[in-house]
Amino acid sequence: MADKKFEKNLLCIGAGYVGGPTMTMIAHKCPQYKVTIVDVLPEKIKAWQTDDLPIYEPGLLELIKLCRGKNLFFSTDVETGIKEADIIFISVNTPTKTFGEGAGKSADLQYWEKTARDILRTAESDKIIVERSTLPVKTAIAMERILSLNEKGLKFEVVSNPEFLAEGSAIKDLEKPDRVLIGSKENESGIKARNEIVEIYANWIPRDRLITSNLMSSELSKLVANSFLAQRISSINSISALCEKVDAEISEVAHAIGKDSRIGDKFLNASVGFGGSCFKKDILNLVYLCETFGLNEVAAYWESIVKMNEYQTSRFVQTINKAMFNTLTNKRIAVFGFAFKANTSDTRETAALYVTQKLMMEKAHVVISDPKAIKNAKNDLKNYGDDIEFQEDPYKAAKSAHAIALITEWDLYKTLDYTKIYHEMEKPAFIFDGRNILDHEKLYKIGFEVYPIGKAPLIHFKEG
Numbered sequence: 001m002a003d004k005k006f007e008k009n010l011l012c013i014g015a016g017y018v019g020g021p022t023m024t025m026i027a028h029k030c031p032q033y034k035v036t037i038v039d040v041l042p043e044k045i046k047a048w049q050t051d052d053l054p055i056y057e058p059g060l061l062e063l064i065k066l067c068r069g070k071n072l073f074f075s076t077d078v079e080t081g082i083k084e085a086d087i088i089f090i091s092v093n094t095p096t097k098t099f100g101e102g103a104g105k106s107a108d109l110q111y112w113e114k115t116a117r118d119i120l121r122t123a124e125s126d127k128i129i130v131e132r133s134t135l136p137v138k139t140a141i142a143m144e145r146i147l148s149l150n151e152k153g154l155k156f157e158v159v160s161n162p163e164f165l166a167e168g169s170a171i172k173d174l175e176k177p178d179r180v181l182i183g184s185k186e187n188e189s190g191i192k193a194r195n196e197i198v199e200i201y202a203n204w205i206p207r208d209r210l211i212t213s214n215l216m217s218s219e220l221s222k223l224v225a226n227s228f229l230a231q232r233i234s235s236i237n238s239i240s241a242l243c244e245k246v247d248a249e250i251s252e253v254a255h256a257i258g259k260d261s262r263i264g265d266k267f268l269n270a271s272v273g274f275g276g277s278c279f280k281k282d283i284l285n286l287v288y289l290c291e292t293f294g295l296n297e298v299a300a301y302w303e304s305i306v307k308m309n310e311y312q313t314s315r316f317v318q319t320i321n322k323a324m325f326n327t328l329t330n331k332r333i334a335v336f337g338f339a340f341k342a343n344t345s346d347t348r349e350t351a352a353l354y355v356t357q358k359l360m361m362e363k364a365h366v367v368i369s370d371p372k373a374i375k376n377a378k379n380d381l382k383n384y385g386d387d388i389e390f391q392e393d394p395y396k397a398a399k400s401a402h403a404i405a406l407i408t409e410w411d412l413y414k415t416l417d418y419t420k421i422y423h424e425m426e427k428p429a430f431i432f433d434g435r436n437i438l439d440h441e442k443l444y445k446i447g448f449e450v451y452p453i454g455k456a457p458l459i460h461f462k463e464g
Contacts, residue, residue, distance in 0.1 A: 006034040006071065010200075011085035013078065013115050015039035015048055017055055017170075017277070017346060018132055018163050019091030025174040027072035028063050029204040036073045038081045048074040056345035056372045059171035082122040087196065089161075090115055091132040094281075105288040109139065116146045119156075126155040128193045131219070132163055140183075140215045157193035159184045160215050162222035167276065168343030175204070181211050183218020190215075223289075226282040227302055232267040233274045234308035240270035240454030241315060250454025251436065270454040272355070272407055272434030273313040275340030277348040280306055313351045316405075317358040319451055320432050323459075324403060328362035332426070334397040335359075335366060337408020338380075339373035347376040351434070352407040359405075360384060369397035371412055395421060403430035409437050422446045428460070 010026065012019040015037045027035040039045050047054040049068070053061055064072065075081060082088065092111040098104070112133065119129065129147065131140055140158045147156035160183035165173045180201050184194035198210050213221070240250040250270040258265030274280075283306050290299035321328055340350035347353065352368075359366050367389040368377050374390050381388050391397040394413065398404055398421045406413055414437055422429050431443055432451045440450045444458035451457045 007032045008034070008086045009084050010035045010087050010089065011081045012037045012089040012091055012132070013039075013081070013118075014091035014093070014133070015041075015044050015054070015074065016091060016093065017057075017167060017344075018165065019089065020048065020053075020055060021057055021060055021165065021170045021174060022091065022132060022163065023089065024060060024063050024067060024072060025171065026200060027067040029175075030200065031071055033200070034071050034073070035067075036075060036081050036085070038075050038078045040076065040078065042076050045074045045076050056343075057170050058168065058343055063171065078118060079122045082119055082127075083124055085127065087128045087130060087200075088119060089130045089132045094133050102288055105284040105291075112139070112143075113146070116143050120147055120150055123150075123152070123154055123156075127157075128196055129156055129158045130197060131158065131160045138216065138219070140219060155189070157184070157189055158215070159190075159193050159197050160218035161197055162218060164222070164225060167346050168341055177205065177209060179209050179211050180205055181213065181218050181221055183213045183215045186214050223282045223286045226278050227286050227305070229267055230274055230279040230283055230309070231302075231305050233271070233279075234305045234312070236268045236270050237273065237312040237453075238308050240312075243454040244456065247456055248454075253454075270436060271312075271351075271409075272316045272453065273309045273351040275348070275350040275352075276346065280309070280349055313354050314358075316351075316432065316434055316453070317355055320359070320403065320405060320430075321362060323430060323432075323449065323451055323457070328359060328364040330363065330365060331402040332365045332367060332400055333359055334391075334394070334401040334404045335368050336370075336394060336397070336404055336406040336413050337373075337410055338368050338370040338377040339408050339410075342409045342411065343372075345372040345376055347373050347380055350380075350407070352377075353380055355405060355407060355434075356381065356388070360387070365389070367391050367397045367401065369394045370408065371410060373408075395424075399424045400426060401429075402426045403432065405432045405434065406438065407434050409435040414438065418443055418448070419446050422448060 010033050012023040019037055023035050023037050026033065044054050051061060092115050094109060094112055129143060140160050144158045162181055164177065182194050182197050184190040194212055198212065201210055236254055239253060243250045243253060254268040257263050258268050283302055287299045287303045324331065335352055335356060338347055338350060338352040340346055340348065356366055369391050370377060371392065374392050378390055394416060428449050429447065430449045430451065434453060436452050440452055440458055443450045449459045
């Protein structure tokens with residue numbers, strides 16, 4: 001099965017934000033393995049074979065250049081990949097369902113099930129199947145049921161290996177993870193398969209960071225980890241609203257509580273709201289799971305975290321509208337940052353999309369600026385045609401603007417010449433800092449009307 005040059009053939013089905021970086025790191029750390037990434041989208045695979053990758057992740061291109069063509073390969077030939085593979089990682093998209101039972105909460109597993117059936121139809125030898133996508137609890141059991149119904153006498157072992165990657169630092173997270181979780185059935189064949197996956201990661205990760213568990217614990221841990229992180233963000237954002245009413249400063253509150261070792265200081269930065277493909281989707285998966293088992297109070301608790309996030313984003317737009325004299329019609333508003341966070345081109349569930357849609361409803365003239373996500377932003381906003389302007393250069397985006405709405409915490413935005421920007425904007429010139437990354441006092445002295453999150457605005461005129 002494996003090429004004579006290589007000890008094992010590893011395949012990843014799905015060439016996205018998880019599959020691409022994960023398999024690139026494995027190829028880099030394990031030259032003894034042949035690693036192939038397949039996807040049904042030819043344009044995506046073609047992009048992986050160039051220096052203009054379909055995703056932006058710091059350090060990713062450099063690693064790909066070291067491995068591509070040596071032990072890392074990209075292909076649209078899914079069938080050959082399945083036949084040749086010893087171990088298959090599944091990293092297909094699992095969006096939230098938009099129809100039928102569980103719509104708006106449960107995961108849409110159509111791509112996952114198609115992949116399972118492709119493996120069943122094509123495989124000619126035993127395989128270990130690794131769940132790398134974030135999937136609902138008990139999906140591994142469903143996968144195993146599908147694969148076990150084969151007439152070829154083949155054995156498939158399903159292992160859960162959820163990703164805990166933070167976009168923007170995925171390469172660092174893959175190279176030096178807090179932990180790698182690998183779950184399997186607790187019988188002899190399950191543990192044997194699990195150990196084979198442990199051996200892959202043991203090529204560069206210390207054994208004490210390779211955690212093993214049963215299948216359900218592994219699948220549930222991923223949902224719970226993201227739900228806990230989102231919970232912290234929604235918690236601090238809820239307090240930011242209160243800070244603005246009582247003249248407290250959210251950064252001082254966050255610093256004070258973060259010094260408590262029981263709480264810690266991670267994920268306590270108030271902002272316009274969390275985004276990305278994982279947090280909302282995983283919380284809603286957890287909500288749906290709880291509802292399925294009749295745990296309605298538990299479901300309501302976790303669902304409130306999503307509602308608080310939506311409230312925070314809505315509140316940001318309300319602040320813009322109120323500050324700008326309750327009318328945004330024909331006002332040029334430069335949106336600084338469209339990616340859901342810095343150091344990624346990913347715009348899935350980004351707060352910037354919601355903000356832009358609300359601004360368009362108010363008939364504002366919106367200009368989108370972002371150093372890496374313009375292409376995705378154009379796709380996300382294609383329904384608006386030419387009504388939205390896209391300008392990578394933030395100085396051009398802000399020229400003649402009435403306001404800047406900073407949504408993404410790119411370092412670039414901290415170092416701009418805001419004196420120059422101020423002089424080329426309409427007056428009064430507003431800045432709404434949705435990430436609290438700018439020097440608000442300095443901006444105020446330049447002449448801006450400054451609206452941070454969770455602290456009193458710095459304004460040159462008093463609202464009526």
